[in-house]
Amino acid sequence: MVLEVNQLTRIFDNQNGVKNVSFDAREGETIGLLGKSGSGKSTILRAIAGLDNGYTGxxxxxxxxxDGPHPKVGVVFQEARLxxxxxxxxxxxxxxxGNEETNNKFARKLLKQVGLEGAENLYIKELSGGMAQRVSIARAIVAKPGLLLMDEPFSALDAFTKMQLQDLMLDIWRAEKVTSIIVTHDIDEALYLCNRIIVLSGKPGEVEREFIINEPFPRDRGSERLAHMKKEILQSLQIESVRI
Structure with missing residues (x-):
């Protein structure tokens, strides 16, 4: 296993956090953490990233x-921290x-993969939000992490750019065989990107249900099977009267 989370509990004074959360991730797998605000998704990610050790489990x-940030773990945040x-x-x-020439060669390869070939010498102020997030993704992957953590990485982007970057991540994951954990509020995004989805509910958040998605990649965003699974997820989250 690349990642094992066993009985993770981290509860704050306002009862936000998580309780007895357990799951694992195998090599090359993408796991989605899905739930309402306050269900502890980012709390789990911070623990895995080694940014918070105040938990039990x-x-x-x-x-x-x-017991702290791990060299095999890369992180992509909601905003590009460049x-x-x-x-x-x-x-x-x-x-x-190490060797600067070798590093630059691999970095240029990744920048080409994320659609930024020719932008190597630009400064951050010259980039759009979508371009900056592409740089952030390339920076996380260039260190060849065994595990990539993504905390709502596309939530601040417009719908078209968001879909472009989702397809980009699928290409990179396949090419680099990256194991990933992605936190999201977006059920459609989780269904499109993930092999498994862990649904969290309550305060503190607990694992409500796990969904295994056997649809091959690339997936049809309009798939009836995914639409049916979306309905099941909405029911797990106790969101009523939602039309798919």
Missing amino acids: EVLISGESI FPWLTVLENVTFTLK
Whole structure:
């Protein structure tokens, strides 16, 4: 297993957080964490990222318990956290060590994959929101993480750009064989990207249900089977009277 989460519990004073959450992720798998606001999705991601150790339970990366940020874990946040004084290429290679020529070559390859070929020397102020998030994705993957964490990475983007980046992530995941955990409020996004979906409910959040999606990639966004599964997820979240 790339990731094992066992009985993770982290409860805050306002009762937000998670309780007794357990799941795993295998190599090359994409797991979606889905739930209403306050159900603890980002709390789980922060624990896996090693950014919060105030929990009980266990988080294992490749069989090892973590006690802080792990070199095998990459993170893409909701907003692109880039350095404005560096170029696109410099942002992507910022954390890399070793041969500069080799690093730049791989970074350029990833920038081409995310549709930013020719933009290597631009500064962040010259990029659109969608372009900046593409840089953020390339920077997370350039270090060749065994596990990629994504916290609502497309929520601030317009619908068309969002769909473009979803397709882009599928291409990169297949090419680089990245194992990913993605936090989202968007059921359609989870159904389009994920192999499995963990539905969280309540405060603190607990695992309500797990959905296994056997549809092959690339998926049809208008699939009747996915529409039926969306209805099941809405029922799990106790959202009534929603038309698909």
